[in-house]
Amino acid sequence: MAEPAPPAPPAAPRAAVLRSADFGFTGGLIQGGLAFGQAPMGTVALRLDGKTIPFATDGRFLIGFGRDHGPAATVEAELTNGDLLRQALAIAPRAWDIQSLPTLPRGTTPTPEFLARRKTxxxxxxxxxxxxxxVEGWRQRFAWPVTGRISGVFGSQRIYAGEPGAFHSGVDVARPSGTPIVAPADGVVVLAAEAPFTLEGNLLMIDHGMGLNSAMLHLSRIDVKPGEHVRQGQRIGAIGTSGRSTGPHLHWAMMWSGERIDPQRLVGAMPVS
Structure with a gap:
Protein backbone atom coordinates (compact mmCIF):
# COMPACT_ATOMS: atom_id res chain seq x y z
CA MET A 1 0.00 0.00 0.00
CA ALA A 2 1.31 3.42 -0.91
CA GLU A 3 2.38 5.70 1.85
CA PRO A 4 -0.08 8.59 2.48
CA ALA A 5 1.05 11.96 1.17
CA PRO A 6 2.56 14.20 3.83
CA PRO A 7 0.31 17.05 4.98
CA ALA A 8 0.77 20.31 3.17
CA PRO A 9 2.78 22.88 5.13
CA PRO A 10 0.67 25.57 6.83
CA ALA A 11 0.17 28.72 4.84
CA ALA A 12 2.37 31.60 5.87
CA PRO A 13 0.49 34.14 7.99
CA ARG A 14 -0.71 37.15 6.08
CA ALA A 15 1.53 40.12 6.67
CA ALA A 16 -0.24 43.16 8.12
CA VAL A 17 -0.43 46.11 5.76
CA LEU A 18 0.21 49.55 7.19
CA ARG A 19 -1.61 52.37 5.42
CA SER A 20 -2.22 56.03 6.13
CA ALA A 21 -5.83 57.03 6.81
CA ASP A 22 -8.07 59.97 7.59
CA PHE A 23 -10.14 59.43 10.74
CA GLY A 24 -12.27 62.51 10.04
CA PHE A 25 -11.55 64.43 13.23
CA THR A 26 -13.62 67.39 14.35
CA GLY A 27 -12.98 69.51 17.40
CA GLY A 28 -9.85 70.22 19.37
CA LEU A 29 -6.54 68.87 18.10
CA ILE A 30 -5.02 71.31 20.57
CA GLN A 31 -3.62 71.29 24.10
CA GLY A 32 -6.54 70.94 26.51
CA GLY A 33 -8.84 69.97 23.63
CA LEU A 34 -11.20 67.10 22.94
CA ALA A 35 -11.65 65.79 19.38
CA PHE A 36 -14.27 63.48 17.87
CA GLY A 37 -13.21 60.85 15.33
CA GLN A 38 -14.69 58.14 13.14
CA ALA A 39 -13.03 54.72 13.09
CA PRO A 40 -12.92 52.91 9.72
CA MET A 41 -15.30 50.02 9.06
CA GLY A 42 -13.89 46.72 10.30
CA THR A 43 -11.97 48.27 13.21
CA VAL A 44 -11.38 45.81 16.04
CA ALA A 45 -8.92 47.86 18.09
CA LEU A 46 -8.13 51.55 18.30
CA ARG A 47 -5.03 53.13 19.81
CA LEU A 48 -3.76 56.63 20.58
CA ASP A 49 0.03 56.73 20.90
CA GLY A 50 -0.02 52.98 21.55
CA LYS A 51 -2.69 53.15 24.27
CA THR A 52 -5.96 51.32 23.58
CA ILE A 53 -8.98 53.64 23.57
CA PRO A 54 -12.71 52.83 23.40
CA PHE A 55 -14.98 53.38 20.42
CA ALA A 56 -18.74 53.05 19.92
CA THR A 57 -20.52 50.47 17.77
CA ASP A 58 -20.98 53.11 15.06
CA GLY A 59 -17.23 53.80 15.09
CA ARG A 60 -17.41 57.17 16.84
CA PHE A 61 -14.74 57.90 19.46
CA LEU A 62 -13.06 60.63 21.49
CA ILE A 63 -9.43 61.62 21.94
CA GLY A 64 -8.20 64.29 24.34
CA PHE A 65 -4.96 66.13 24.92
CA GLY A 66 -3.75 67.44 28.27
CA ARG A 67 -2.51 70.91 29.00
CA ASP A 68 1.14 70.04 28.37
CA HIS A 69 0.74 67.52 25.54
CA GLY A 70 3.51 67.56 22.96
CA PRO A 71 3.15 68.72 19.34
CA ALA A 72 2.35 65.31 17.82
CA ALA A 73 0.20 62.22 18.34
CA THR A 74 -0.67 59.09 16.36
CA VAL A 75 -4.00 57.30 16.01
CA GLU A 76 -3.99 53.71 14.77
CA ALA A 77 -6.86 51.34 13.90
CA GLU A 78 -6.42 47.58 13.61
CA LEU A 79 -8.84 45.97 11.15
CA THR A 80 -10.40 42.51 11.11
CA ASN A 81 -7.93 41.39 8.43
CA GLY A 82 -4.97 42.51 10.52
CA ASP A 83 -4.21 45.64 8.51
CA LEU A 84 -3.24 48.80 10.36
CA LEU A 85 -4.52 52.25 9.46
CA ARG A 86 -2.59 55.15 10.95
CA GLN A 87 -2.91 58.92 11.06
CA ALA A 88 -0.31 61.35 12.40
CA LEU A 89 -1.81 64.33 14.23
CA ALA A 90 -0.39 67.79 14.84
CA ILE A 91 -1.43 69.10 18.27
CA ALA A 92 -1.61 72.89 18.37
CA PRO A 93 0.06 74.65 21.32
CA ARG A 94 -1.65 77.22 23.53
CA ALA A 95 -0.39 80.22 25.46
CA TRP A 96 -1.16 79.90 29.16
CA ASP A 97 -1.71 82.56 31.80
CA ILE A 98 1.49 82.31 33.88
CA GLN A 99 1.93 84.56 36.92
CA SER A 100 5.34 84.93 38.57
CA LEU A 101 5.45 85.58 42.32
CA PRO A 102 9.20 85.76 43.03
CA THR A 103 8.93 86.71 46.72
CA LEU A 104 6.27 84.23 47.82
CA PRO A 105 7.00 80.63 48.88
CA ARG A 106 4.94 77.88 47.29
CA GLY A 107 3.22 76.84 50.52
CA THR A 108 3.52 75.12 53.85
CA THR A 109 4.64 71.54 54.43
CA PRO A 110 1.58 69.28 54.79
CA THR A 111 1.13 67.43 58.07
CA PRO A 112 1.16 63.60 58.29
CA GLU A 113 -2.53 63.75 59.22
CA PHE A 114 -3.34 65.71 56.06
CA LEU A 115 -1.31 63.36 53.88
CA ALA A 116 -3.06 60.29 55.30
CA ARG A 117 -6.50 61.78 54.73
CA ARG A 118 -5.52 63.02 51.29
CA LYS A 119 -4.32 59.57 50.24
CA THR A 120 -7.77 58.13 50.95
CA VAL A 135 -24.12 56.35 28.71
CA GLU A 136 -23.80 58.66 25.73
CA GLY A 137 -23.60 62.13 27.19
CA TRP A 138 -20.24 62.42 25.45
CA ARG A 139 -22.11 62.74 22.13
CA GLN A 140 -24.03 65.83 23.27
CA ARG A 141 -23.11 69.46 22.90
CA PHE A 142 -22.10 70.32 26.46
CA ALA A 143 -23.77 73.23 28.29
CA TRP A 144 -22.53 75.46 31.11
CA PRO A 145 -23.52 74.04 34.53
CA VAL A 146 -24.11 77.64 35.65
CA THR A 147 -23.72 81.05 34.04
CA GLY A 148 -21.82 83.91 35.62
CA ARG A 149 -18.45 85.61 35.81
CA ILE A 150 -15.49 83.42 34.86
CA SER A 151 -13.02 83.90 37.71
CA GLY A 152 -10.45 81.26 36.78
CA VAL A 153 -9.39 79.70 33.49
CA PHE A 154 -7.98 76.31 32.59
CA GLY A 155 -4.19 76.02 32.42
CA SER A 156 -3.28 79.12 34.41
CA GLN A 157 -0.34 78.71 36.77
CA ARG A 158 1.65 80.55 39.42
CA ILE A 159 5.42 80.37 39.84
CA TYR A 160 6.42 80.79 43.48
CA ALA A 161 10.01 81.97 43.94
CA GLY A 162 10.97 80.05 40.81
CA GLU A 163 9.05 76.90 41.79
CA PRO A 164 5.98 76.09 39.63
CA GLY A 165 2.70 75.49 41.41
CA ALA A 166 0.06 73.12 40.06
CA PHE A 167 -1.77 74.50 37.04
CA HIS A 168 -5.46 75.32 37.30
CA SER A 169 -7.23 72.18 36.08
CA GLY A 170 -10.70 73.55 35.36
CA VAL A 171 -12.78 76.67 34.88
CA ASP A 172 -14.19 78.72 37.77
CA VAL A 173 -17.55 80.49 37.69
CA ALA A 174 -18.20 82.94 40.53
CA ARG A 175 -21.78 83.09 41.83
CA PRO A 176 -23.29 83.39 45.34
CA SER A 177 -23.50 80.34 47.59
CA GLY A 178 -26.70 78.41 47.01
CA THR A 179 -26.89 79.17 43.27
CA PRO A 180 -28.13 75.95 41.60
CA ILE A 181 -25.94 74.12 39.10
CA VAL A 182 -27.11 71.65 36.45
CA ALA A 183 -25.63 68.67 34.63
CA PRO A 184 -23.64 69.81 31.57
CA ALA A 185 -24.57 66.59 29.74
CA ASP A 186 -26.19 63.21 30.41
CA GLY A 187 -24.30 60.85 32.65
CA VAL A 188 -24.09 58.70 35.77
CA VAL A 189 -23.03 59.99 39.19
CA VAL A 190 -19.84 58.16 40.16
CA LEU A 191 -18.97 60.15 43.30
CA ALA A 192 -21.08 62.33 45.57
CA ALA A 193 -19.07 63.16 48.69
CA GLU A 194 -20.98 62.59 51.90
CA ALA A 195 -18.53 64.93 53.68
CA PRO A 196 -16.21 67.67 52.35
CA PHE A 197 -12.84 66.62 50.93
CA THR A 198 -9.82 68.60 52.14
CA LEU A 199 -9.24 70.47 48.86
CA GLU A 200 -12.33 69.85 46.71
CA GLY A 201 -14.88 70.32 49.48
CA ASN A 202 -18.26 68.81 48.59
CA LEU A 203 -17.27 66.98 45.41
CA LEU A 204 -19.58 65.64 42.71
CA MET A 205 -18.35 63.57 39.74
CA ILE A 206 -20.34 62.49 36.67
CA ASP A 207 -19.33 59.91 34.07
CA HIS A 208 -20.46 60.99 30.58
CA GLY A 209 -19.28 57.78 28.89
CA MET A 210 -16.37 56.92 26.59
CA GLY A 211 -13.84 57.83 29.31
CA LEU A 212 -15.09 61.42 29.73
CA ASN A 213 -16.10 62.75 33.15
CA SER A 214 -16.91 66.00 34.95
CA ALA A 215 -16.06 67.07 38.49
CA MET A 216 -17.87 69.85 40.35
CA LEU A 217 -15.96 71.22 43.34
CA HIS A 218 -16.64 73.39 46.43
CA LEU A 219 -20.40 72.78 46.41
CA SER A 220 -22.66 73.86 49.27
CA ARG A 221 -25.10 71.06 48.48
CA ILE A 222 -25.25 67.88 46.37
CA ASP A 223 -28.70 66.90 45.12
CA VAL A 224 -27.94 63.52 43.49
CA LYS A 225 -26.61 60.16 44.65
CA PRO A 226 -23.97 57.71 43.40
CA GLY A 227 -25.31 55.52 40.63
CA GLU A 228 -28.05 57.99 39.69
CA HIS A 229 -28.56 58.73 35.99
CA VAL A 230 -28.75 62.47 35.33
CA ARG A 231 -29.95 64.35 32.27
CA GLN A 232 -28.48 67.47 30.73
CA GLY A 233 -29.97 70.50 32.47
CA GLN A 234 -31.04 68.57 35.59
CA ARG A 235 -30.27 70.30 38.88
CA ILE A 236 -27.45 68.44 40.62
CA GLY A 237 -26.30 70.75 43.42
CA ALA A 238 -25.48 74.29 44.43
CA ILE A 239 -22.45 76.57 44.46
CA GLY A 240 -20.55 76.94 47.71
CA THR A 241 -17.11 77.60 49.14
CA SER A 242 -16.34 74.27 50.82
CA GLY A 243 -12.82 72.83 50.81
CA ARG A 244 -9.86 75.02 49.85
CA SER A 245 -11.72 77.99 48.42
CA THR A 246 -11.39 81.74 48.87
CA GLY A 247 -14.98 82.54 47.95
CA PRO A 248 -18.18 81.02 46.53
CA HIS A 249 -17.70 79.64 43.03
CA LEU A 250 -18.03 76.51 40.94
CA HIS A 251 -14.82 74.81 39.85
CA TRP A 252 -15.72 72.59 36.88
CA ALA A 253 -13.04 70.15 35.80
CA MET A 254 -13.13 67.57 33.00
CA MET A 255 -10.96 64.56 32.26
CA TRP A 256 -10.74 62.10 29.38
CA SER A 257 -8.84 58.85 30.03
CA GLY A 258 -6.39 60.55 32.39
CA GLU A 259 -5.98 63.72 30.31
CA ARG A 260 -7.26 66.98 31.80
CA ILE A 261 -9.52 68.79 29.34
CA ASP A 262 -10.49 72.47 29.17
CA PRO A 263 -14.30 72.62 29.68
CA GLN A 264 -14.53 75.99 27.92
CA ARG A 265 -13.47 74.39 24.65
CA LEU A 266 -16.56 72.18 24.80
CA VAL A 267 -19.15 74.80 25.76
CA GLY A 268 -17.82 77.94 24.07
CA ALA A 269 -18.26 81.49 25.29
CA MET A 270 -20.17 82.20 28.47
CA PRO A 271 -23.74 83.30 27.62
CA VAL A 272 -24.55 86.93 28.34
CA SER A 273 -26.99 87.15 31.23
Missing part, protein backbone atom coordinates in the same frame (compact mmCIF):
# COMPACT_ATOMS: atom_id res chain seq x y z
CA UNK A 121 -9.48 60.98 49.09
CA UNK A 122 -7.28 60.55 46.02
CA UNK A 123 -7.97 56.82 46.00
CA UNK A 124 -11.72 57.52 45.96
CA UNK A 125 -11.33 60.04 43.14
CA UNK A 126 -9.19 57.62 41.14
CA UNK A 127 -11.70 54.81 41.62
CA UNK A 128 -14.55 57.07 40.45
CA UNK A 129 -12.64 58.11 37.34
CA UNK A 130 -11.97 54.46 36.50
CA UNK A 131 -15.69 53.64 36.34
CA UNK A 132 -17.16 53.24 32.85
CA UNK A 133 -20.91 53.66 32.34
CA UNK A 134 -22.91 52.77 29.18
Missing amino acids: ELERIGAARALRSP
